[in-house]
Amino acid sequence: MHCIKKVTDDLTWVGANDRRLAMFEGVYSVPYGVSYNSYLLTDEKTVLFDTVDKAVQHKFLENLIEALGSRTLDYLAVQHMEPDHSSVLLELLSRYPNMKIVCNAKILELIRQFFNIDISSRAHLVKEGDVLITGKHKLHFVMAPMVHWPEVMVTYDSTDKILFSADAFGSFGALNGALFADEVDFAKDYMDEARRYYANIVGKYGKQAEALLDKAAGLEINMICPLHGFVWRKKLQNIISKYKLWSTYTPEESGVMIAYASVYGNTENAAEILACALRDRGIKTVMFDVSVTPASEIVAAAFRWSHLVFASTTYNAGIFVTMEALLSDLIAHNIQNRTIAIIENGSWAATSGGLIRKMLESESAQGKSKNITFIDKILSLKSALKSSQLEEIDSMAEAIYASFAKMQNSPAASPPASTSLIDTKALYKLSYGLFVLSAKNGNKDNGCIINTVTQISEKPLRISIAVNKANFTHDMILNSKEFNVSILTENTPFGIFERFGFHSGKDTDKFTGYNDSKRSANGILYLTAHVNAVISAKVTETIDSGSHTLFIADITEAQVLSNEPSTTYQYYFENIKPKPQAPKGAKKGFICKICGYVYEGDTLPKDFICPLCKHGVEDFEPI
Numbered sequence: 367m368h369c370i371k372k373v374t375d376d377l378t379w380v381g382a383n384d385r386r387l388a389m390f391e392g393v394y395s396v397p398y399g400v401s402y403n404s405y406l407l408t409d410e411k412t413v414l415f416d417t418v419d420k421a422v423q424h425k426f427l428e429n430l431i432e433a434l435g436s437r438t439l440d441y442l443a444v445q446h447m448e449p450d451h452s453s454v455l456l457e458l459l460s461r462y463p464n465m466k467i468v469c470n471a472k473i474l475e476l477i478r479q480f481f482n483i484d485i486s487s488r489a490h491l492v493k494e495g496d497v498l499i500t501g502k503h504k505l506h507f508v509m510a511p512m513v514h515w516p517e518v519m520v521t522y523d524s525t526d527k528i529l530f531s532a533d534a535f536g537s538f539g540a541l542n543g544a545l546f547a548d549e550v551d552f553a554k555d556y557m558d559e560a561r562r563y564y565a566n567i568v569g570k571y572g573k574q575a576e577a578l579l580d581k582a583a584g585l586e587i588n589m590i591c592p593l594h595g596f597v598w599r600k601k602l603q604n605i606i607s608k609y610k611l612w613s614t615y616t617p618e619e620s621g622v623m624i625a626y627a628s629v630y631g632n633t634e635n636a637a638e639i640l641a642c643a644l645r646d647r648g649i650k651t652v653m654f655d656v657s658v659t660p661a662s663e664i665v666a667a668a669f670r671w672s673h674l675v676f677a678s679t680t681y682n683a684g685i686f687v688t689m690e691a692l693l694s695d696l697i698a699h700n701i702q703n704r705t706i707a708i709i710e711n712g713s714w715a716a717t718s719g720g721l722i723r724k725m726l727e728s729e730s731a732q733g734k735s736k737n738i739t740f741i742d743k744i745l746s747l748k749s750a751l752k753s754s755q756l757e758e759i760d761s762m763a764e765a766i767y768a769s770f771a772k773m774q775n776s777p778a779a780s781p782p783a784s785t786s787l788i789d790t791k792a793l794y795k796l797s798y799g800l801f802v803l804s805a806k807n808g809n810k811d812n813g814c815i816i817n818t819v820t821q822i823s824e825k826p827l828r829i830s831i832a833v834n835k836a837n838f839t840h841d842m843i844l845n846s847k848e849f850n851v852s853i854l855t856e857n858t859p860f861g862i863f864e865r866f867g868f869h870s871g872k873d874t875d876k877f878t879g880y881n882d883s884k885r886s887a888n889g890i891l892y893l894t895a896h897v898n899a900v901i902s903a904k905v906t907e908t909i910d911s912g913s914h915t916l917f918i919a920d921i922t923e924a925q926v927l928s929n930e931p932s933t934t935y936q937y938y939f940e941n942i943k944p945k946p947q948a949p950k951g952a953k954k955g956f957i958c959k960i961c962g963y964v965y966e967g968d969t970l971p972k973d974f975i976c977p978l979c980k981h982g983v984e985d986f987e988p989i
C-alpha cells in the first residue's frame with residue numbers, strides 16, 4: 367500500500383524509510399533509520415526529483431504510481447548519482463519510455479559507469495543557470511560539485527521558491543510519520559543526527575558546502591527539500607546557521623570533547639580526572655571511549671566542540687588501533703580550528719602522544735587541517751596516573767581553561783559575519799532594563815549586572831536571560847541551574863553598578879559589607895534596596911550563543927518590592943553613570959564608556975574586550 371505525503375499542492379513526497387539498514391554506506395550506523403526522499407512535481411509536465419535506494423524500491427514504486435495517478439512521468443531529474451538515490455533509474459526508464467532524464471554531463475557519465483548503458487538520446491542536459499519550464503513551475507539548475515560527489519547539482523523552483531538540495535541539509539533518521547522539521551522537536555531529537563550526517567558525509571568538503579550556501583544566499587527560499595531527513599518550511603535559519611558553522615569548521619559550542627583509548631582503564635582514569643578538573647572550572651565536557659562509540663559519533667562531536675583531548679595508550683609501539691583509526695577519520699574529514707590536548711600512556715615506552723601530535727601536525731603542515739592549536743605539554747603516564755601527577759592534570763585543565771579566554775578574544779572564534787551590514791547602535795534602540803543577577807554555589811554567593819531578562823511564555827511561566835560567559839555568575843548558574851533577578855530602579859546609585867558590575871566574583875565577595883539583601887526560597891540572595899521586584903527561576907535549557915549563554919528558566923518565585931520605575935539602559939547612561947574621565951596624566955588611548963577603564967595606545971584592537979566590564983570596542987571612545 368502506498369504511503370505518500372503532500373509537500374505543496376503540486377509537490378508530493380514519494381520516498382521511503384529504511385529502519386533495517388545496519389550500516390549506511392557500509393560504515394555509518396543508523397540506529398534511528400534513514401529516509402530516502404523523492405519528490406514528484408505535478409505540473410503540465412511531471413517531474414520526479416531523484417529516486418531511492420534499492421532496499422526500498424518496492425515501497426517507492428507504489429508511492430510514485432499513486433502520486434502520478436493516471437499520468438505518466440515526463441522527467442526524472444537526477445541530482446546525485448550515489449546509488450541510494452539512483453537505484454531505480456533503470457526501472458523508471460523501462461516503465462516510462464518517453465521519460466527524459468534531466469542531468470548534467472557528469473551525471474550522464476556516471477549513469478554510464480553505474481549502469482553500462484548509454485542514455486544520451488533520453489538525456490535533457492543542463493548546466494549552471496539553465497531553466498526548465500514545466501508549465502507553472504520554473505526549475506533552475508545550480509551546480510554543487512562535491513556536496514557530496516562531483517556531479518551533484520541542486521534545483522531551485524522559483525515559482526514556489528523551493529530548493530531541492532540533494533544531500534545538503536539532510537539528516538540521518540527515519541521520518542516516523544512526519545515530513546516537516548517543524549512537526550518534530552528537531553533541535554532536541556534530530557540535530558545530533560543532522561550533525562553526524564553532515565560531518566561524516568559532507569564534512570570533508572567544507573569549502574564546497576560554503577560555495578553552495580553562498581549561491582543559496584542569493585535565492586529567496588521558502589522550503590528546502592533534501593534527499594534524506596525532514597523538509598524545512600519554517601525557521602530555515604535553524605539549519606542554515608548550523609551549516610554555516612559546520613562548513614567553516616567553526617565550533618558550535620565552547621567545551622571539551624575527550625576521546626580515549628584505554629586497554630585496562632588507566633588511561634580512561636586519567637581522562638576522567640581531567641574531565642572533573644575541567645568541570646570544576648565550569649567547562650562543558652563530553653567523553654567517548656573510542657573502542658566502543660562509533661567513530662561517526664565522535665567525528666560529529668569533534669565538529670561540535672571547540673576543544674579536543676585525545677588520550678591513548680601505546681600499543682605495538684604506536685597509537686592504539688581504535689584511536690589511530692579515529693584520528694585518520696578526523697583528518698580525512700578535514701577537522702580544523704580546534705585546540706587539542708594529548709594524554710599518552712605506556713608501560714615501558716610511551717610513544718602514542720608524540721605520534722598523535724605528529725599525525726595531526728603533519729596534516730596541518732600539508733594544509734589539510736588548519737589552525738590547530740596544541741596545549742603544549744603532553745601528559746605522559748607510565749601504566750597509571752600517580753598522585754604526583756595530579757598537578758600535571760590540573761595544569762592541563764588550567765591551560766585549557768586559559769585557552770578559552772584567549773579564544774573569546776579571537777576573531778577566529780566567532781563565525782564569519784557580514785559586519786558591514788550591522789550597525790550595532792541599532793541595538794541600543796531596544797529598551798533594556800538593568801538587573802542584578804545572583805546565584806549561589808555551596809557557600810559562595812555572587813552577583814553581576816545583566817541587561818537582558820525577557821518573559822518568553824506564560825504557560826509555563828518562563829523567562830530567558832543572556833549572560834556573558836566571562837562572568838563568574840555565569841559559571842555558577844551552569845552548575846547550580848538556579849538564579850535570582852533583582853530588577854533595579856531609577857534611584858539605584860552608581861555604587862551598585864560598581865559593586866556588582868565592575869569586579870569579578872572570582873576575586874571578590876560582592877555581598878560582603880552589603881546589607882540590603884535577603885535570601886529567597888531557593889536560598890539565593892537578592893537585593894532589597896533600589897529594586898522594585900525580584901524573580902527566582904530554575905534553568906530548563908541553556909543555549910550557547912557565542913560570547914553569551916542564553917538560560918531559559920521557569921519562574922519559581924516572584925515578588926514586587928516597590929512601585930519605583932525600573933531603570934533602563936538609556937536612563938542609566940543619562941542619569942546614573944558619571945561620565946568617565948580619563949585619569950590625569952593618561953596617555954593617548956581609549957576609555958570605556960561603561961566603566962571608565964582606559965586602554966592606552968594609538969589604536970584599539972578590533973576584538974578588544976574591556977577587562978573590567980566585558981564590553982567590546984563599540985563602548986570605547988578616544989580620550
Ligand code: FEO
Pocket residue numbers: 446448450451514515533593594
Ligand atoms: Fe545520500 Fe551522497 O547520498
